[in-house]
Amino acid sequence: MPINSFENYPMSWKPDLSNTKPPIYLALVRQLEDDIKAGILKPGTKLPPQRELADYLDINLSTVSRALKICEQKGLLSASVGNGTYISSDVTSDKIFICGQENPPFIEMGGLYPHIEANRKVKQYAERLLKKPDALKLFSYAESEGTEIQRTAGAAWFRKMGLHTDSQHIILAAGGQNALTATVCGLLKQGDRIGTDYVTYPGIKTIAQMIGVQLVAIQHKDFEMTEAGIYYAIQNENIKGIYVIPDFHNPTSHIMSLETRKMIAQIAQEENILIIEDAINNLLEDNPLPPIAAFAPEQVICLASLSKTIAPGLRTAFIYVPEKYHCDLATTLYNMNISNPALLSTISADLIINGIADEVIMERKKEISNRNLIVNEILNGYLVESKLTCPIRYLLLPDYFTGKSFEICALQTGVQVFGAERFTVGNKPADKTARISVITPPTINDLTEGLQRLKKILS
Amino acid sequence: MPINSFENYPMSWKPDLSNTKPPIYLALVRQLEDDIKAGILKPGTKLPPQRELADYLDINLSTVSRALKICEQKGLLSASVGNGTYISSDVTSDKIFICGQENPPFIEMGGLYPHIEANRKVKQYAERLLKKPDALKLFSYAESEGTEIQRTAGAAWFRKMGLHTDSQHIILAAGGQNALTATVCGLLKQGDRIGTDYVTYPGIKTIAQMIGVQLVAIQHKDFEMTEAGIYYAIQNENIKGIYVIPDFHNPTSHIMSLETRKMIAQIAQEENILIIEDAINNLLEDNPLPPIAAFAPEQVICLASLSKTIAPGLRTAFIYVPEKYHCDLATTLYNMNISNPALLSTISADLIINGIADEVIMERKKEISNRNLIVNEILNGYLVESKLTCPIRYLLLPDYFTGKSFEICALQTGVQVFGAERFTVGNKPADKTARISVITPPTINDLTEGLQRLKKILS
DNA sequence: AAATTTGTCTATTTACATTTC
DNA sequence: GGAAATGTAAATAGACAAATT
Numbered sequence: 001m002p003i004n005s006f007e008n009y010p011m012s013w014k015p016d017l018s019n020t021k022p023p024i025y026l027a028l029v030r031q032l033e034d035d036i037k038a039g040i041l042k043p044g045t046k047l048p049p050q051r052e053l054a055d056y057l058d059i060n061l062s063t064v065s066r067a068l069k070i071c072e073q074k075g076l077l078s079a080s081v082g083n084g085t086y087i088s089s090d091v092t093s094d095k096i097f098i099c100g101q102e103n104p105p106f107i108e109m110g111g112l113y114p115h116i117e118a119n120r121k122v123k124q125y126a127e128r129l130l131k132k133p134d135a136l137k138l139f140s141y142a143e144s145e146g147t148e149i150q151r152t153a154g155a156a157w158f159r160k161m162g163l164h165t166d167s168q169h170i171i172l173a174a175g176g177q178n179a180l181t182a183t184v185c186g187l188l189k190q191g192d193r194i195g196t197d198y199v200t201y202p203g204i205k206t207i208a209q210m211i212g213v214q215l216v217a218i219q220h221k222d223f224e225m226t227e228a229g230i231y232y233a234i235q236n237e238n239i240k241g242i243y244v245i246p247d248f249h250n251p252t253s254h255i256m257s258l259e260t261r262k263m264i265a266q267i268a269q270e271e272n273i274l275i276i277e278d279a280i281n282n283l284l285e286d287n288p289l290p291p292i293a294a295f296a297p298e299q300v301i302c303l304a305s306l307s308k309t310i311a312p313g314l315r316t317a318f319i320y321v322p323e324k325y326h327c328d329l330a331t332t333l334y335n336m337n338i339s340n341p342a343l344l345s346t347i348s349a350d351l352i353i354n355g356i357a358d359e360v361i362m363e364r365k366k367e368i369s370n371r372n373l374i375v376n377e378i379l380n381g382y383l384v385e386s387k388l389t390c391p392i393r394y395l396l397l398p399d400y401f402t403g404k405s406f407e408i409c410a411l412q413t414g415v416q417v418f419g420a421e422r423f424t425v426g427n428k429p430a431d432k433t434a435r436i437s438v439i440t441p442p443t444i445n446d447l448t449e450g451l452q453r454l455k456k457i458l459s
Numbered sequence: 460m461p462i463n464s465f466e467n468y469p470m471s472w473k474p475d476l477s478n479t480k481p482p483i484y485l486a487l488v489r490q491l492e493d494d495i496k497a498g499i500l501k502p503g504t505k506l507p508p509q510r511e512l513a514d515y516l517d518i519n520l521s522t523v524s525r526a527l528k529i530c531e532q533k534g535l536l537s538a539s540v541g542n543g544t545y546i547s548s549d550v551t552s553d554k555i556f557i558c559g560q561e562n563p564p565f566i567e568m569g570g571l572y573p574h575i576e577a578n579r580k581v582k583q584y585a586e587r588l589l590k591k592p593d594a595l596k597l598f599s600y601a602e603s604e605g606t607e608i609q610r611t612a613g614a615a616w617f618r619k620m621g622l623h624t625d626s627q628h629i630i631l632a633a634g635g636q637n638a639l640t641a642t643v644c645g646l647l648k649q650g651d652r653i654g655t656d657y658v659t660y661p662g663i664k665t666i667a668q669m670i671g672v673q674l675v676a677i678q679h680k681d682f683e684m685t686e687a688g689i690y691y692a693i694q695n696e697n698i699k700g701i702y703v704i705p706d707f708h709n710p711t712s713h714i715m716s717l718e719t720r721k722m723i724a725q726i727a728q729e730e731n732i733l734i735i736e737d738a739i740n741n742l743l744e745d746n747p748l749p750p751i752a753a754f755a756p757e758q759v760i761c762l763a764s765l766s767k768t769i770a771p772g773l774r775t776a777f778i779y780v781p782e783k784y785h786c787d788l789a790t791t792l793y794n795m796n797i798s799n800p801a802l803l804s805t806i807s808a809d810l811i812i813n814g815i816a817d818e819v820i821m822e823r824k825k826e827i828s829n830r831n832l833i834v835n836e837i838l839n840g841y842l843v844e845s846k847l848t849c850p851i852r853y854l855l856l857p858d859y860f861t862g863k864s865f866e867i868c869a870l871q872t873g874v875q876v877f878g879a880e881r882f883t884v885g886n887k888p889a890d891k892t893a894r895i896s897v898i899t900p901p902t903i904n905d906l907t908e909g910l911q912r913l914k915k916i917l918s
Numbered sequence: 919a920a921a922t923t924t925g926t927c928t929a930t931t932t933a934c935a936t937t938t939c
Numbered sequence: 940g941g942a943a944a945t946g947t948a949a950a951t952a953g954a955c956a957a958a959t960t
Contacts, residue, residue, distance in 0.1 A: 002894075023949055049924060060951050065925070081925045082958025119598035123589060126598075126802075132587050139585075139772035174633060174774075177797045185669060190649055206794045210644060211670065236957065313598035315633075315800045336795060338636045341774045341803055344586035438819045482928060508945055519930050524946070540946045541937025695936070 010116050011048045012102050013041060017057055024059055028067035029292035036076060036091050043092060043421075044429050047077070048084040073191070073212040075205070078427050080237075086427035090205070092292070093404065093421040107450035109436045111417040112391060114308055119362045121356050122311045126347055142342035144334045146172030146349075153349035154318035157304055157357075161282045162290030163320060165297070171330055172320045172340050175281050176305030178333075179317040183276055183301055186332030187325055188213050189241060195233045195242040197225065199423040199431070201250045201278065202353070204243050218242070223254035227263050234271050241274030246292060248281035251423045251435035252394045253386040265295030274325075275300040281307050283361055284368070284389050298322045301329070306348055308391060309361050315341065316348040323386045371438045371447055378451040382458055391439045397432045398458065406434050406457070413453045465735035470507045472500060476516055478795035483518055488528035495535060495550050502551060502880075503888050506536070506544040532650065532671040534664070537886050539696070549664070552863065552880040556755070566909035568895045569875040571850060572769055573902070577822045579795050581770045585806055601801035603793045605631030605808075612808035613777030616816075620741045621749030622779060626754070630778045630789055630798050635739050635764030638776040639793075640666050642735055642760055645674050645791030646784055647699060653735070654692045654701040656684065656748055658882035660709045660737065663702050676885035690827070693730050700733030705751060707740035710894035711884045712845040712853045717748050724754030727737050733784070734759040742820055743827070743848050757781045760788070766805055767850060769819050774800065775807040824848045829907055831899045837910040841917055850898045856891045857917065865893050865916070872912045883884050 013035070020027035035041045047053070050068065054061045068085060071077050079085040084160060129135065145151065154170035173179035180203060188194065190212035198217040208215050216237045219229025225244070233239045244264065246256035268275045275292055277300050282288045293300035302320040321329050351357040367386040376383065384394040395417075399408050403419025412418045420430040436454070441447040472494070479486035494500045506512070509527065513520040513905040527544060530536050538544040588594065604610065613629035632638035639662060647653065649671035655663060657676040667674050675696045678688025684703070694697045703723065727734045734751055736759050738760035741747045752759035761779040780788050810816040828847040835842065843853040854876075856865050862878025869876045879889040895913070 025949075061925095062927090062952080063950060065927090066950090069926085079925060080839040080958080081956070082923065084924070113600050116595050116599050119595045122598050123594055127586065127589050130582060130589070135582055136575050136578045137772075139581045140575050141572050141771040143765075175797055178795060181795050190671070203794070203797075206790075208648055210791065210794055212649070253728070307600075311598040312600040312798075313596075313801045315796075315798075331665075332669065335662070335669055336637060336640050337774075338634055338662075339771075339774075341633075344800055375502045410935075445805075485929075510945075520946095521931080522929060524948090525929090528947085539937080540935065541944065543945070698942090894944060 011052065011056065012049050013053075014044055015053070015057065024062050025067040025070070028057075028064065029070050032067070032071050032076065033074075035409065036087065041087050043087055043089045044427055045087045047087070049084065062082065071247055072214065075209040076218075078214070085397050087284065089424045089427055089430055090415045090421055093419075104416070106411060106416050107446050107453070108416050108440050109447075109450050109454075110418045112308070112437045113440045114312060114364065114391075115367050115439055118360055118367065119311045119313070121360050121363075122314065122351065125351055125354075125356060126343075129347060129350065135279045138343040138346060140342060142339040142345055144337075144339045145330050146170065146340065149353075150345050150349040151318075153352040154304075154320075157283075157318055158291075158293075158302065158320055158353055161279060161288055161304070163294045163297075163302065165320055169320055169322070169326075171326070171333060171346055173303075173317045173319055173333055174337055174340050175312075175315040176278070176303055176307055176317045177203050177207075177276055177325065178315070179303045179305065179319050180204060182277065182329060182333045182336055183303070183371070184208065184213060185211055185336075186328045187274060187301075193237055193239045194274075195225070195230065195237070195239045197244070197249065197252075198425055199251055199420060199433075200243065200425055201245060202422055205425065215243075215425045217428070220222075223249065223252050223263065224256055224260045227267070230264065230267050234267075234273060239273065239291075239314075241276055242268075243276045244276065245278045245280070245293065247279060247288060248386075248390045248427070250281075251392060251418070251420070251433075253384055253390045253392055254369060255289070255387065261289060262295050265292050265300070268292075268299035269297045275297065277302045279303060280305045280308055281391065283392065284365060285387065286365070286389060293320055298324070301325060304446055306357075309364065310348070310351060310357055311360070314344050314348050316344055321378065368439060371444070374444070374448060375436075375438055375451060378448070378455055379458075391437065393436050393438055395434045395436060395454075395458075397434060399432065401432055403430055403432060403434050406432075409457050410434075410454060413457060415450045415453050417454070470511065470515065471504055472506050472512075474512070474516065475861070478791070483516075484522050484526040484529070487516075487724055488529050491526070491530050491535065492533075495546065496649075500546050501533050502546055502548040503886055504546045506546070508543065529755070531673065532563055534668040536637055537673070537675075546621055547888055548883045548886055549880055551643065552878075560896065563875070564913070565870060565873045565875050566905050567875050567899050568906075568909050568913075570899060571767070571896050572899045573771060573823065573850075574826050574898055577826065578770045578772070580819050580822075581773065581806065582838065584749075584810055584813075584815055585802075588806060588809065597802040597805055599801060601798040601804055602841065603796075603798045605629070605799065608812075609804050609808040610777075612811040613763075613779075616742075616777055617752075617761065617779055620738060620747055620763070622753045622756075622761060623714050624779055628779055628781070628785075630780055630785070630792060632762075632776045632778055632792055633796050633799050634771075634774040635737070635762055635766055635776045636662050636666075637774070638762045638764065638778050638794065639663060639735070639737065641788060641791045641795055642762070642778070643667065643672060644670055644795075645787045646733060646760075652696055652698045653733075654684075654689065654696070654698045656703070656711075657884055657887065658710055658883055658892075659702065660704060660877060662883055674702075674884045674885070682708065682711050682858055683715055683719045684723065686726070689726050690721065693726075693732060698732065700735055701727075702735045702737065703751065704737045704739070705741075706738060706744055706747060707845075708851045710849055710851060710853055710877070710879070710892075712849045714744065714846065720748060720751045721754050724751050724758070727751075727755045727758035729773065732758065736761045736764045738762060739764045739767055740850065743824060743850065744846065745824070745848060750878075752779055756876065760784060765816075768823065769807070769810060769816055773803050773807050775803055827898060830903070833903070833907060834895075834897055834910060837907070837914055838917075852895050852897055854893045854895060854913075854917075856893060858891065860891055862889055862891060862893050865891075868916050869913060872916060874909045874912050 039352035151167035151170040195218040293302035305317040486879035610626035610629040841906040866878035
């Protein structure tokens with residue numbers, strides 16, 4: 001029994017281990033999970049210091065520490081020395097975004113599903129390709145990293161973005177998320193930490209959680225990571241790398257400045273840390289800035305998916321990978337996929353080589369621009385400013401909304417949007433913001449209707 | 460300093476930590492890795508007891524234990540109570556099989572790449588499909604788990620195998636390896652153990668290693684796991700599941716008996732362990748036995764890839780998944796792939812529904828049978844017996860060969876085969892055997908030539 | 919600026935269970 | 940069948956370093 005009675009202390013969490021079976025540390029983990037599920041522990045709650053918990057439970061400090069470490073790896077909390085332990089701010093938000101559901105019972109402006117009409121040229125090329133004499137091999141195994149021709153097309157794709165490289169540095173993957181998963185699984189291990197923006201693409205969160213990698217929110221200013229923040233995370237949080245989305249950041253729609261790109265490249269080189277650069281939206285910009293990889297080609301893994309620019313159904317992503325990471329990444333992709341679909345890789349590469357890809361991008365940009373004009377008109381005053389070709393927009397909500405409450409409210413009126421809670425990293429309370437997809441509603445009418453419903457809630 | 464001098468003791472490993480920097484446990488891990496790489500520690504070597512090492516190094520037992528545990532998770536060794544610690548038997552063998560290399564400089568009989576001519580009907584159907592009015596959506600995102608129609612086709616596929624189920628229990632994946640990776644990543648965690656045959660599909664080894672799952676070789680008799688062996692592994696090795704390949708086992712070509720299938724099903728139910736059943740070859744058999752899943756539908760995840768039966772380029776696998784594992788598996792697949800390629804999933808499902816799949820299987824079986832007649836004739840006396848439709852054959856080598864030495868020797872004469880070392884699990888010395896692929900040589904001539912070269916080495 | 923708070927990490931102690939002899 | 944050998948696992952101790960006050 002503890003010597004002091006804690007009954008009158010104001011402890012934010014009083015786990016009860018009396019009816020649990022050993023080992024103690026696992027019982028404590030279970031208790032924490034249950035209390036989060038039961039709503040007893042809320043996002044952002046500061047837990048008592050580990051020593052205090054140990055004292056209260058009459059167990060050793062290290063036992064508490066061990067339990068909390070496991071919870072941290074599960075993404076339930078984040079802890080830092082001197083500062084304390086806090087429940088993660090996204091523990092109560094959904095992490096799966098149903099994909100491509102047909103005929104949803106609402107106007108979908110949550111998930112990002114590009115406009116179907118722009119697939120036409122891709123389809124037409126597929127038909128031509130199948131008529132070629134050696135088409136049979138399109139249904140056999142493909143080379144695991146992609147053929148020389150496909151990797152050369154990938155290099156050309158990166159060249160459009162401003163990254164000059166060659167086929168040796170390119171690997172194909174089955175889509176952007178597949179590429180990201182392979183990168184994280186192949187180059188990081190359980191317990192490693194990587195820095196991210198304080199709101200970021202949820203896909204990186206689910207992957208990190210899956211393999212026990214911690215995400216650390218890096219200090220930011222005006223939607224960009226600060227130099228001091230990055231140095232801090234390197235020195236004090238021991239991060240192995242940084243995940244960034246420089247172009248049309250998800251969810252904020254921000255485009256990272258050239259200075260910050262160079263700054264991150266510089267630090268990456270000096271400190272030898274890995275940059276995972278998600279350049280999925282780069283070519284949707286009119287005059288895209290070069291990716292960070294262009295300034296630190298030895299440190300940056302740069303991911304370029306064709307899903308948002310050409311067609312999602314191609315399931316093709318090109319990965320720019322520096323020599324030193326090549327083997328690990330290729331091995332991991334081999335383990336996950338064996339190979340990419342030859343048919344789709346071939347279509348993707350050919351479209352780039354024969355110039356059709358450029359035409360498709362042009363069409364997509366045109367369509368998105370038209371839509372953004374409408375968005376700007378209807379939601380004027382609630383939007384984070386953005387270029388016209390940005391596929392998402394970021395809403396700044398009135399004070400009395402949280403992202404989550406707005407999301408619920410919007411769904412009541414038949415519009416799906418995603419509140420900031422889905423994107424948060426770490427334990428700071430989420431911003432009062434929400435992301436809307438400009439590209440997803442099938443028709444302009446659907447888009448307009450959706451926007452007007454949102455407007456009604458807002459004003 | 461240790462009190463006793465060990466200089467005269469016959470210790471099989473004398474790590475030297477004098478020039479290493481702390482932490483001790485990591486230094487010891489590094490030393491072991493280096494000594495394996497340098498050839499100082501050979502596969503199968505028994506290390507000194509942990510207590511002896513601790514004494515010799517003058518460190519605590521737990522420190523040694525911690526270091527060796529890490530090495531075990533890396534797949535470098537395996538340890539068991541009372542028995543000791545042994546270097547894994549496959550530490551020096553290659554784990555990546557280059558895939559679909561064009562024009563290899565040898566006759567490829569290592570990797571399994573199905574015959575290209577049988578892709579014709581698949582290609583023809585793809586052309587028809589693209590002409591349909593709603594073909595544009597084949598290039599958009601697909602539903603993550605597959606559409607209702609696709610999952611129904613999956614259920615029909617399993618029905619052919621003798622497993623009666625419905626679309627609710629089916630999930631699509633991007634090929635067999637993708638399905639296996641998702642299963643292991645989604646349902647197991649670092650440190651978990653699963654049982655396998657003492658030689659098995661190398662894909663499970665690389666995945667297990669990637670996420671730190673241990674493989675435990677289960678006692679066998681006549682190419683099948685024994686009941687006692689499974690119980691032993693459950694009770695003493697604490698395995699969470701078993702990975703099996705009942706049909707045309709890889710690499711032994713063995714077909715598991717009906718009794719053993721039922722026995723495994725029974726144990727799985729009684730002991731509540733997970734069975735991962737790789738049914739990739741089931742429909743290549745003439746009268747296939749039902750999969751284990753048919754006898755324990757709540758315990759078995761059954762994987763059915765179309766790669767070997769229809770066409771590898773479809774990158775389609777169907778997963779039969781019991782209710783209780785459905786959510787975890789679906790989430791993991793979503794994390795890895797977002798969705799499967801709509802075009803390929805649709806082709807796969809349609810081929811099954813319209814019966815073309817059956818025709819393709821028939822063609823493939825015919826081709827394999829023709830080839831096996833030739834194999835039987837040329838390598839008579841060195842083969843493990845097998846049904847004529849088996850895509851691989853297992854060679855029993857003369858005593859003076861190891862699998863690895865035969866592999867090297869074969870490559871010298873221009874034939875790639877895979878020695879048993881690539882398939883071994885655990886620390887027992889590998890059998891003197893090798894696997895050859897019947898299906899890979901592009902023409903009958905290539906096959907004959909390859910077989911004759913092997914024959915020459917053997918006799 | 920120094921003292922205190924707080925989480926992290928390695929190594930150690932101790933108990934235990936199985937296998938081998 | 941009992942004793943010795945051997946690996947496993949939880950809990951604890953202690954030193955450390957960063958952050959806060």
